[in-house]
Amino acid sequence: MxxxxxxxxxxxKKKIILITGQxxxxxxFLNKIVCSLEKSNISIIDYFLEDLFKFYKFNKIxxxxxxxxxxxxxxxxxxNKNLGRYLNFRPLDEGSIFVADKKKISNIIxxxxxxxxxxxxxxxxxxxxxxxxxxxxxxxxxxxxxxxFKQVKVINVINNPIDQxxxxxxxxxxxxxxxxxxxxxxxxxxxxxxxxxxSEHAEGLENSFFKINxxxxxxxxxxxxxxxxxxxxxxxxxxxxKNFLKINYEDFYDKKKKI
Numbered sequence: 261m262x263x264x265x266x267x268x269x270x271x272x273k274k275k276i277i278l279i280t281g282q283x284x285x286x287x288x289f290l291n292k293i294v295c296s297l298e299k300s301n302i303s304i305i306d307y308f309l310e311d312l313f314k315f316y317k318f319n320k321i322x323x324x325x326x327x328x329x330x331x332x333x334x335x336x337x338x339x340n341k342n343l344g345r346y347l348n349f350r351p352l353d354e355g356s357i358f359v360a361d362k363k364k365i366s367n368i369i370x371x372x373x374x375x376x377x378x379x380x381x382x383x384x385x386x387x388x389x390x391x392x393x394x395x396x397x398x399x400x401x402x403x404x405x406x407x408x409f410k411q412v413k414v415i416n417v418i419n420n421p422i423d424q425x426x427x428x429x430x431x432x433x434x435x436x437x438x439x440x441x442x443x444x445x446x447x448x449x450x451x452x453x454x455x456x457x458x459s460e461h462a463e464g465l466e467n468s469f470f471k472i473n474x475x476x477x478x479x480x481x482x483x484x485x486x487x488x489x490x491x492x493x494x495x496x497x498x499x500x501x502k503n504f505l506k507i508n509y510e511d512f513y514d515k516k517k518k519i
Contacts, residue, residue: 267328267332268328269328269331269332269335270335272334272335272338272385272386272389273386273389273410273411274334274338274389274390274391274409274411275389275390275391275411275412276334276391276393276405276409276411276412276413277294277390277391277392277393277412277413277415278393278394278395278398278405278412278413278414278415279291279294279303279392279393279394279395279415279417280394280395280396280397280398280399280414280415280416280417281396281397281416281417281418281419282396282397282418282419282424282482282485282489283396283397283424283428284419284424284427284428284431285417285418285419285424285509286417286419286509287394287396287417288394289509290415290417290507290509291303291392291394294392294415295392302341302347302348302356302392303392303393303394304337304391304392304393304394305394308333309330309333309393309395310395310396310449311449312326312329312330312333313395313398313400313401313404314449314451314460316401316404317400317401318451323404323407326404326408327404327407327408330408331408334391337391338385338388338389338391339381339385341388341391342381342384342385342388343376343381344374397485397488397489398414399416399488399489399492399493399496400485400488400489400492402414402492402495402496403492403495406500406503412503413503413504413505414496414500414503414504414505415505415507416489416493416504416505416506416507417507417508417509418506418507418508418509419508419509419510420508420509420510421482424482425475425478425479425482428478429474429475429478432478433474435461435474435477435478435481436459436461436462436469436474436477436478436481437459438450438457438458438459439457448460448461451463453466454466461477461478461480461481462477463484464480464484465480493506
């Protein structure tokens with residue numbers, strides 16, 4: 261019998277901070293605050309990671325493969341981050357270096373022009389090993405996150421449901437339409453079911469999704485995500501309570517409350 265080969269990743273220690281929440285929940289606002297608390301942090305906003313979770317969710321990859329892929333991804337990210345590679349200079353993008361203050365931008369520029377030895381680079385990676393990630397709806401696979409990393413903190417942002425629904429309705433005129441031209445630019449997966457293409461928002465309502473109006477599609481998607489989130493938050497509070505923080509977006513504007 262032929263032995264199966266397995267791809268290995270180097271066990272680099274990582275400190276993961278995951279910012280997650282539903283669409284229009286306030287993740288971007290919180291992301292800027294979290295990034296401002298460290299010396300040189302810029303968050304990862306990469307739709308590849310969004311889709312990687314979906315591959316696991318639809319049983320296209322197992323937990324072991326997921327663990328290897330996401331650790332390989334973050335290993336390369338830490339190396340590139342500490343070398344100043346692949347920086348985003350678009351002023352209005354959420355993952356731009358301009359979310360940082362002037363001092364942090366200066367440190368980032370220094371990385372661009374420096375040429376550290378391999379020994380010094382390894383030391384730098386071990387010291388500067390914090391990774392901030394922003395993902396949509398990551399609670400549906402929260403078990404993967406806690407099992408893949410030893411040091412991980414999850415911050416889940418929750419918006420007022422009425423504000424959230426109205427915001428989605430006003431911003432997404434073609435909500436749930438997998439054929440909408442701009443859908444290719446969004447963090448929204450599509451899937452094939454009974455030879456038809458569906459948006460991820462249609463899950464569980466495929467037989468009638470194209471017959472209902474936009475508000476009904478939003479409400480269905482919201483209801484399904486709420487159910488999954490509540491179920492997983494109960495599990496988190498039972499096993500990983502100290503590594504999980506739930507924040508209400510409205511609290512940012514309530515001076516009487518302390519976050």
